Amino acid sequence: MSNMISVSGLIKTFGRTRALDGLDLTVRAGEVHGFLGPNGAGKSTTIRVLLGLLRQDSGTARLLDGDPWRDATTLHRRLAYVPGDVTLWPTLSGGEAIDLLGRMRGGLAPQRRAELLDRFELDPRKKGRTYSKGNRQKVALVAALSSDADLLILDEPTSGLDPLMEAVFQESIQEERRKGRTVLLSSHILAEVEALCDRVSIIRHGRTVETGTLTELRHLTSTSITAELAGPVPQLAGSAGVHDLWTQGNRLRCRVDGDALDTLLRELVKVGVRSLVSQPPTLEEMFLRHYEDDPSGTGATGKHAAVQR
């Protein structure tokens, strides 16, 4: 079994809203897979289909080599889930909730539980209704991480955690990865994605727009170039892959797509280069591009271009 999750052409509608519109997602065994997209893109709907809570209208979804709807109960023995918005039973203490969830999955190691409680600085004696959002999230995280599930499905698991706890979370996920577990991580925290994810899928409007390693995705995005030349800037406007060109005498600034970089540099070298600053796209720029882009491809560089002109 090389794929823990394979989803293709998934469609799910709620009334007139089409939440998923032909979504594809593949998560390989042993990887931490980032699942990204703007709010309302369909991340949670996908996760709820994978958990057998919703039934897709069409398309296929396979989870741990089973059907997430039909084999829900058996598959759930091998996965652990942390929802983005954890609600607990008001009258149960956090420790009781952790024990209950762990025992239903077939028991949890007391030592591991104690260690995680300590690491996340969680008081297990408080009642569900008195926990803050971050602490409710910690209860679900401790329950999930102290299980020995093969697959962890985490839906924005750190949205209520402080930076210190965020670091603890990243450390724990690294450990899980070393143990060979697979993680599907939906997140908006880019530093977290960069630190943890082997591969990411970016979705928009219920469709997958990009999937691959961060290096691959970077390549698809443009680099910023600022240069001072020995002579006047050659005619570049209209060259393939060059955007947002700004020139003044011998100086120029532009953005250039990964595959056009080589051609551009050759042009510049012909004139002679006095100084050159090349900035690879930051993760943030990369995501903004994917989040903002019109999926049909019109107005390819979106707001950036408009602002700079």
Added chain:
Amino acid sequence: MTTLTGTGGLIRLILRRDRVRIPVWFGLVAMLVIGIASSVAGAYPTEEARLAVLHTTNGDPTQLMMIGPIYDSSAAGLAVWRVRGQAALLIALASLFLVIRSTRAEEEAGRSELLGSTVVGRHAALTAALTVAFAANLVTALVVALGLMGQGLPARGSLVMGLSVAAAGWVFAALAGLTAQLTDSSRTAAGIAATAMGVLYAVRATADVEKSSWVAWLSPFGWTQHMRPFAGDHLWPLLPVIGLISLLVAGAYRISARRDLGAGILPPRLGPADAAPGLRTSLALAWRLQRGTLLAWTVAFTAFGAGLGGVARSAAEQLNASEALRGLIERMGGGGRPADGFFAFVIYLMSQVITVYAIQATLRLRAEETSGRAEIILTGPVGRLRWAGGHLAIVAAGSGIVLAGLGLGMGLVHGLSTGDLGGEISQLLGASLTRLPSVLVLAAISALVYGLLPRLAAIIAYTALALCLVLEFAVELLHADPSILKVSPFAQTPGLPVAELTVTPLILLAVIATGLTAVGLAALHRRDLG
């Protein structure tokens, strides 16, 4: 006063959010009063017929207990009597839930926090809730008055009737305002207020059965009853009503001024760090979640049963004195023991009230689902059927336990007074438990709609129960064919301890309940969750 800033905005918010709920609840009360008033005149057209009802009723302890005496033999006097009890209880419940919904429930959900950060004063939420509830009751009073006047009834009596109904609503709105401050759970706050309502109604019932006027003054239901519309038209009982409301509201504001947002008056306690060894299945969790409610209902109905057992003796004496009733009980198949007729009737009525527990406990499934807590369980290795089945098993067992509590309470106290403790307990316990299948049919209807139409589950389930109660009005007042009562599962069960025990209808009801539940679970199995 800056503590009241934003009250106007919150009033508009409550009116917007409950724009359907408020007119439905309060409109229902007004329609009930007006509708029954118009049908009573047709049902008892002659003074003779009405006098007969008056004499029978005022000598019948079950009627005295449920509603109280008739004060006037005019058609209006009879109408007022017939609807007094239901109208007062219904409007009290409507007001109580309205206030809790707009105060503690909002706070518990965390929405008050969002609002509280805007320009909203500390007392604004409480003030807005009470204002809306008081106004809704006042409007109901005016609608009732106009509706009765429209039937040609005297204006003063119509207005007094309207006010007597609203007074019950006002008192329990104020009480809910207070209980909402006490505890951090809206469920508990509503529970305390509803229990107080039950106890105060029972006080009124005891006063009327025992014909003790000083006891009647202990309950607001006694005060509103003594407004006697169309039979004296007293307004002075509104004085204690206003006094009590002032005390309750003052208490509510006092606590509201001191406590933290989201907190009750008791500091939150710490729970255990580890779960007890038994908490390892979804059934164990369901039990943990439901046991508090079940305990409260069981205690309340055992106590209520004990109270009924206490009045049974004087009830029986009065029944003996009433020629007409003795004949009726004998026709129902009863032997010589008049107390049995009393018990058969009250068990029949109480089983319908206990059905509210069964419906409420079944709908717990819906609350777990919408809150997202069901998701946490169902993404573990627990199938939907096992999860729902656990809750439903507790509903079935719990309904039996509450019914048993009722029978036990009645048998214990009545047995002590007759001297045959064992005999009375076993007879009344058995009589109560035969009501279980009919209670479970209504629970099964709730499970069915939860599976098929989860959004409408609560409305349809409670409407089904209300229909069973309305059918009796239809038979009594509109002279509808009594055979329509057969639709109601409550009428299918033999009226023990008067009637003979027949097992067939019980088995039939159990089969129906099982079938409906199975269809509901099958639907749950196939639909989307959350």
